[in-house]
Amino acid sequence: MKHPKEEITYVMVKPDGVRKGLIGEVIKRFEQHDLKIVALEMFQPSHDQLNDHYPKDEAWITRLGEKTKSTYEKYGYDMLADFGTTDTSKIGPEIRKWLVEYMKSAPLVKIIVQGVHAVDIVRKLAGDTLPYRATVGTIRGDFSIDSPALANKEKRAVMNIIHCSETPEEAEHEIKHWFGKSPIYNYKRFGVDE
Ligand code: GDP
16 A cells, blocks of 8 residues: 555646746646646657547547537537537547647657655646636636637547546556656655655
8 A cells, every 4th residue: 555645646737838928837836735746748749649648438438428518508609510420439539639629739758756645636736628617716716717618619639738646546557548658756845755
């Protein structure tokens, strides 16, 4: 059993975060909350790397389609006119394609963050996936107002500054995928580790 302070999670500053000059701000927010940066790198991902990053299973893809459908219903938009279908299993792959295109559009910054409840605390600091409803004070709530209503109309992914793993299992998988054999560093933070 790992010590609680050893929990790690995976974060990527997405193209909009990089292009808005928010790399430092994102890191600052993690460090301010006693989380430790234990690996960090800017890189240009390949199409295949991104394609393998996002889940390919039916359930995940259909969930993306369902989320989109609920936005269309909420705002009274015409899904048939925009997508040519209302079938969530056909819309999901479309959104997934937009996501990969968006993530390729600029270099990204990949980060491994360590600390007590790192996965949950990073998700809390990131805020809701959809920036228009993310609480002010969170990364997404403070630096984006993007919404699926707008993104779907413009046929692109919702721009929400960062990606962060949802569970410790997902973090482990994503860290392996993006960092491979690159080192994860070990040091003692003043006031956190001693
Ligand atoms: P996350 O774990 O908080 O990033 O959220 P998800 O795994 O649910 O979604 C993955 C990414 O897809 C999000 O970060 C957004 O960039 C994008 N996304 C999610 N829902 C929608 C949507 O309804 N429409 C569009 N265009 N993009 C979406």
